[in-house]
Every structure is written in structure tokens, then in C-alpha cells.
Amino acid sequence: MNKLVKHVVIVGGGTAGWLSAGILAAKLKPDYKVTLIESPNVPTIGVGEGSWPSLRDTLLDIGINEREFLTACKGTFKQGSSFVNWRACAANSQTFAHQYHHPFTVPTAYNELDIHACWQSIAKHESYENSFSLQSLMCTQGKAPKQATTPDYAHVLNYGYHFDATALANLLKKHCLETLGVHYVSAHVSKVEEHPNGYIRQLLTDNGQAISGDLFIDCSGKSGLLIQQHFNVPWLSLETTMLNNRAMAVQAPYAPDDQAISSTTVATAQRVGWTWDIGLQHRRGVGLVYASEFCNEDAAIDILFKQVSQRLRHAKEQDLSVRTLSFEPGYRKDFWVKNCLSLGMSSGFVEPLEASAIAMVELGLRMLCESFPHNAEHMEHVSQRYNQRFEYRWQRVVDFLKLHYVLSERNEPYWLAQRHESRTPPSLSTLLEIWKYQSPSRLDLIENEEVFPSASYQYVLYGMGYRTLPNSASLSEEDRQKACNIREKLQQTKPSYFQALPSNNALLKSLAERYATSDLVDSQCPSGQTDKASSANDASKDNGNINNNVESYRDGTPNKKDTQYDRIGFR
DSSP states (O other): OOOBOOEEEEEOOHHHHHHHHHHHHHHSOTTOEEEEEEOTTOOOOOOOOBOOTHHHHHHHHHTOOHHHHHHHTTOEEEOEEEEESSSSOOSSTTSOSOEEEEESSOOTTTTTSOHHHHHHHHOTTSOHHHHSOSHHHHHHTTBOSSOTTSOTTOBSSOOEEEOOHHHHHHHHHHHHHHTSOOEEEESOEEEEEEOTTSOEEEEEETTSOEEEOSEEEEOOGGGOTTTTTTTOOOEEEOTTTSOOOEEEEEEEOOOTTOOOOOSSEEEEEETTEEEEEEEOSSOEEEEEEEOTTTOOHHHHHHHHHHHHHHHOTTOOGGGOOOEEEEOOOEEESOSEETTEEEOGGGTEEOOSGGGHHHHHHHHHHHHHHHTOOSBHHHHHHHHHHHHHHHHHHHHHHHHHHHHHHHTOOOOSHHHHHHTOGGGSOHHHHHHHHHTTTSOOOTTTOOSTTOSSOHHHHHHHHHHTTOOOOOOGGGOOHHHHHHHHHHHHHHHHHHHHHHHHSOBHHHHHHHHHHHHHHSOGGGSSSGGGOSOHHHHHHHHHGGGGGGTTTSOOBSSSOSSGGGGGGSTTOOO
């Protein structure tokens, strides 16, 4: 029980495995050892291609230059999600019945004013997302979240990324092995050997190696090589709540006359699920998420290719390769058992909506690093707290994702089933009853680091047309005047944003040229080793490049009181 935890062994590669290796190797002291075991004959899924803003901090911590990441992973900037036809079905497939955005930037003064009350009082003629924020407007115009001179990972408008998931795993692997000193074993784990107390002692591989360790991280995906096959931790299925259990994806090149890169993941509702559309530098990724209860694979392929033909008219079906994925939505009863912690799909997976999968890995790693176990005795207490925290977090992920479905007014069988009361979590039903009379706030979401903050709930609620009774008591005349002043300033600032922010294409081209001609050692964030506070100071020097009306921020949002909205807020 007194042996120090000094050697972390990770089972499985992919994004989850190599993110784990990178963060741990970067954060732990030099006398700690990190080993990753990756089976050479198990391919990574490589479907998830979107992130939250938190990935900026993660890459910085690992020590990867942003321009290197964007170049290697064909990355683009993601400023949120766009939802098409979720509320209602269009009269024909070529039109939009309804569309709204869930941007990454919190409404201005969100934590100072009741923004819902302000919106209803002085701006109800506008969509909620546009009433006290400019980000969705910038997304509509294809604007980038910063300028070419803005330092790595700093921003004008909060952003995450779209990227090639396989390329990201390869980049992380290269950096971990060449820069961070991660030990690598290419082999298949064939046997697990225990200590008398049930803790894992060592792993035996099919090539005869024995890898001992103190803490083992299971990133083996759906197989759950350690957490499931060895420890037999049950999978808590959510199939009666979250109906989607299939996904298929295609990759297609841009048409010569269609080079615009969207700033959002475009999620379009279909009769049996929804399709995503993600623009990278070199191609588009389009996929369908659906429920097998309401659609077979052949019909799903027809829906997917119909969507592809509408959005990518030049693409030929015969040239497109379809990748399929089946999954059972759910999460583990326990995520950390003895000296084994599960991360990634071995830990839980619900569905791709709102790109929470990578974020949950990041959250897990942050908690692990901040309360890294000293010895086995300490590990028992840390693991109990971890399990409690992540049970809560997975429940909140379910609530938030389900919110998108229960507010729909579509009348297809799939959508009727999605919003049936028997398929709605009681916790969400209670919140919806509360939100009839008051808007979502910190009182509803009590954790210090909520997966989705109340601002996200407001964007979805009011984007989908939900009605909360106006609360006149929450809006004093002083607050109303303050809200009017904010609106006036936003209107005055809007032209500066339009003029000074480049298009996504233009910014990516500029950054690629700078990366190709610059020495990465001398970059403004060399290998991510620059102090974060220094990075923020450097970013502030860029203010004059945008008419002094748009500022660059390193930590999340313009208003320091709103930094908790930086989609997990790793600071």
C-alpha cells in the first residue's frame, strides 16, 4: 500500500490513448515513467473530427505548436454548432425550416445580467444567439475566430477545431515518442496478472514482453480490455433514453467552385437521426447518426448519400467509401477500479452530437493530473471521488444531448419516440419544468466545472423556440439600460469584426505560409512551453490590428467573469 505510483501504463492508442500519454508525460515529474501499449492490428475509429475550445489548452500543455497541428491534421476553426431543421421538418429537402447556432462565445455580460430577460425586453425581434453576441453572425459570414497575427492558441472569438482524427493520433504519437519520452510497445496484450489485493501487477504481450506498472489506463475502446474483460465492470446502457446506436461517414473533396470552410459543425435533422457536415482544409466529412430501431443500413446509406448529393453535388457515390460504426450508448458503472482507470470509449460514449467524447477524455486527464495518486492507499480515495464526479458528468452529458431532441416538433416516428416522456431522463424533465418560469442558470448546474454550462442550455432552449415566462422582477431599469448600452456597442463593433477578421480560408492559408517559412523554435508559443500568462499578454498586443474594437484573449471570453464558459475551462 505504501509503494509510490511512478509508472503509468496506457493500453490502446488512438486519440484517447495518445492524448493520455501526452498530458501525463508533460504534466508528471521527470522521474515518472509513461508507457503506451498499442496493438498493431487494431485500427483506430478515426471518425470524431470536432473538438471544444479545451483542446487548445490541451495541445498547449502537451507542447504542440498550433500551426504544426493545423498543418499536420488539416485542421480548421470550429466556433460552435449549427442545427438545421431540428425544430421542424422543411417542406422539401432543399430548404431550411428552421436553423440556429450554438456558438462557443458566451453572450456579453452573461454573468452580470439575466440575458434571457434582456433579450425578451429589448431584442425579442432577433434570435437569441444574435441578441448579445456577434459570433453566430461571424460564423454565417465564414469569418475566422482571429487574425493571422494573433498568437498561437489566443483568440478574438472562442474556438475549437475540426481536424482529421487519424492524423491527430499520429501527430500526438510522434510528439510523445520524439519529444516527451513516452515508452512505446507495439504488441497485443494477451494476459493480465494481479497482485494478491486484486490490483494489476503486469501485462503480458503476445510477443513475450511483461510490462509492470503502478497505474493502468484503459484506452482500448469498446473492447474494454482491462475495465471490462479483466475487472468485469458493467456497462450501463442508455439505449432506452438515447436511441441512436449507429453512425456512418464518408469523405469527399471540395468542389472547385466551393472552397468556403464553415466555422461550425452543421448538424441537419433527418427523419431517422441527423447528419453532420465538417469542413477540413482538404475535404469535407459527412456522416449520419441514426437509430437502428427505425432504419436499416440500406435505408441509412440512401439518406446519407441524398444529403451528400445536396451539399456536395460534385461527389459521385461510386467514389465514396462508407465507414460504419455501431455502438451502445452508455457508460461504466465505475470508471476507476483499483489501479485501472478507463478513458475514451472504454469509459463511456453516448453519441457524436456536440462533440463531447474528446472533452470527457480531457476532463478525466485533468482530474487525474490534479489529484494524481501518491500510493495505493491514496488511490482508493481518489478513485472513489473520480467515480462520483464522472457519474454526475455523464448524466449531465445525457441531459444536454437529450435536450436537443425533446424540444423538437417533428412528427416522424423517430422524433416522436425521442421526446416521449418514458425516454426522457427525470432530471431533464424537472429542469424543463423549472425553465418554464426561469431561464437556466448556475443554480441548475452546481458543479464548479460543468460539462455544459447554463449558457449552452440557453442557446439550445431558445434556439429551439422554448418559452420561458418573462421575469420582470429580474430586470431593473438600471439593468435594462445596461443591456441597451451593450447592444448599442455590439452594433458599433460589428463592422470592425466584419472588416478585420479574415475568412477561414484566408487565415488558414496565411498560417500555413508562416509555418512553412518560420523556425518553430522561434515561434510565439514554442512547442507550447510559453507560460500561459505570458501568452495572454502577447495576445493583448494584437488589439490594434483590429481597430482597437476586437481584442484577443487567451483564457476564454472577453469578460473575465465569463471565463467559466471556455468549454471546460482548463486554466
